Amino acid sequence: MKTIAEGRDVQREKAYAWERVVLHRLETNKKLTTPEIQRLAHRVVITYQMPSLIHVARVTHNRGHALANHTIQLPDFAHTKVYALHELAHSVQSLYEGRWSVMAGHGPEWLRTFIELLNRYKVMSKRELLRSARHYGLKVASPKAMPAGPRPHSNRAYEP
Numbered sequence: 256m257k258t259i260a261e262g263r264d265v266q267r268e269k270a271y272a273w274e275r276v277v278l279h280r281l282e283t284n285k286k287l288t289t290p291e292i293q294r295l296a297h298r299v300v301i302t303y304q305m306p307s308l309i310h311v312a313r314v315t316h317n318r319g320h321a322l323a324n325h326t327i328q329l330p331d332f333a334h335t336k337v338y339a340l341h342e343l344a345h346s347v348q349s350l351y352e353g354r355w356s357v358m359a360g361h362g363p364e365w366l367r368t369f370i371e372l373l374n375r376y377k378v379m380s381k382r383e384l385l386r387s388a389r390h391y392g393l394k395v396a397s398p399k400a401m402p403a404g405p406r407p408h409s410n411r412a413y414e415p
């Protein structure tokens with residue numbers, strides 16, 4: 256996702272590399288249809304009490320992309336759980352306008368959200384995700400460092 260803070264999005268390439276090497280090859284990274292990703296997006300909207308629905312659009316022209324908090328665009332190759340959750344983490348991030356908008360697109364707060372989603376939707380356990388991300392030199396925000404705003408209400412998503 257492109258953000259106004261892109262120039263300071265210092266761990267973007269590292270996050271992409273971690274995703275590519277560690278996450279994309281997992282058996283739990285299932286291929287999903289557009290309607291399945293749409294259902295996943297609805298679950299995320301409800302869990303995070305988001306102010307609007309997220310529309311999932313299949314596109315042919317680019318890589319995955321989140322537009323504000325309303326739409327995620329996914330080309331066919333990105334119809335997988337990991338790609339979808341990557342973009343949905345950007346959608347959650349956009350909830351915290353003001354605070355989030357000065358944060359890096361793939362910074363520690365985004366990564367915390369991505370990891371919470373990967374854990375919640377059973378791609379990998381949170382403990383393994385945190386260990387692996389740190390092993391790759393990625394910074395993950397602590398739960399206490401997450402910005403104020405809507406929180407997932409159905410379980411303990413922001414545990415350390």
Ligand SMILES: [Zn+2]
Nearest residue numbers: 256341345361
């Ligand atoms: Zn991204």
